[in-house]
Amino acid sequence: MSNYRADYALYEKQQKALTNLATYIQDSIATNLLPYISNTDSDNHPWTYLTTLKAKLAPTNEATDLELEQQYNQLKRGPSNQNIEKWLQSWEEVYTKAKQRDLPQVKDDRPVRDFLLSLRGIDSTYSQMELHLLRGQETKLTLHKAVEDYRQHLRIENLEKPSKSSKHSAFPATFKGKEQENNEKPPCICGLNHWYKDCFYLNEDIRPKHWNPNKAAQTRVNEKLKDPKIKARIDYALNREKER
Structure with a gap:
C-alpha cells in the first residue's frame, strides 16, 4: 500500500x-x-x-531554400556599406546552411568563384589575382579557406597602413592575434621581420650593389616561392608598391 x-x-x-x-x-x-x-x-x-x-x-523546405538563395544572391553583390567582418561571417553562415540543403549554388568551386567576384567592388586587384590562381589550382579551394585568406589579407593591409582606416575594415592591426605596434614589422619568408618591399631577396630594386645573400636564407626563400599562392601575394605587394 x-x-x-x-x-x-x-x-x-x-x-x-x-x-x-x-x-x-x-x-x-x-x-x-x-x-x-x-x-x-x-x-x-x-x-x-x-x-x-x-x-x-516552421518554414517549409521550399521556403528555407528560397530564403537562402536570396541571402546568397545578396552576398554576391558585395558588402556595400556593411561591416566587412559581418559580411564575411554571413558568407560562411549562408554557405554552411546552403550546403546542408544541397543547393546548386554551392556545388563544386562555384561559391569560391562567387565570393572572389563579389570582392571586385572593394579590392579588384586581390579579386583578379585569386581568380587567376583558382583556375590553375589542382587542389580545390573551399569557401571557408577563401574567406579566411581574405581576412588575413586585410590584416596585412592594416599592418601596412596603421594610421589609415578603411570604411570597410573591421580589423585592428594584428598579426596572429596579437596587437602590433606601428613600428613592428611582420615576418618575411626570408626569416627577418620586414615588409616584402624591404626584402633584398624579393625586391631587386633595393639591393645594395655588393650585397651577398645568405645561402640558407636564399634556399628558404626559393622553397617558399615554389608555392604559387605565396609568390602571387608577394608579386601583388611588390607591384602595388611600384604603382605608388
Whole structure:
C-alpha cells in the first residue's frame, strides 16, 4: 500500500508539472497563436502544444531554400556599406546552411568563384589575382579557406597602413592575434621581420650593389616561392608598391 501511495504521489507531481508547463506555453505565445493549440482534441500535453506549433510555424523546405538563395544572391553583390567582418561571417553562415540543403549554388568551386567576384567592388586587384590562381589550382579551394585568406589579407593591409582606416575594415592591426605596434614589422619568408618591399631577396630594386645573400636564407626563400599562392601575394605587394 505504501508503494502505491508513493507512486501515486509521484504521478500527481508529474501531472502538476506538465499542467504548469502547458499553462506557461499558453501564457508565453502570442494571442493570435492560441487557436492553433485550442483545437488539439482536448489533449493539453505540452508536447502536443509544441509539435502543433512547430507544424504550423516552421518554414517549409521550399521556403528555407528560397530564403537562402536570396541571402546568397545578396552576398554576391558585395558588402556595400556593411561591416566587412559581418559580411564575411554571413558568407560562411549562408554557405554552411546552403550546403546542408544541397543547393546548386554551392556545388563544386562555384561559391569560391562567387565570393572572389563579389570582392571586385572593394579590392579588384586581390579579386583578379585569386581568380587567376583558382583556375590553375589542382587542389580545390573551399569557401571557408577563401574567406579566411581574405581576412588575413586585410590584416596585412592594416599592418601596412596603421594610421589609415578603411570604411570597410573591421580589423585592428594584428598579426596572429596579437596587437602590433606601428613600428613592428611582420615576418618575411626570408626569416627577418620586414615588409616584402624591404626584402633584398624579393625586391631587386633595393639591393645594395655588393650585397651577398645568405645561402640558407636564399634556399628558404626559393622553397617558399615554389608555392604559387605565396609568390602571387608577394608579386601583388611588390607591384602595388611600384604603382605608388
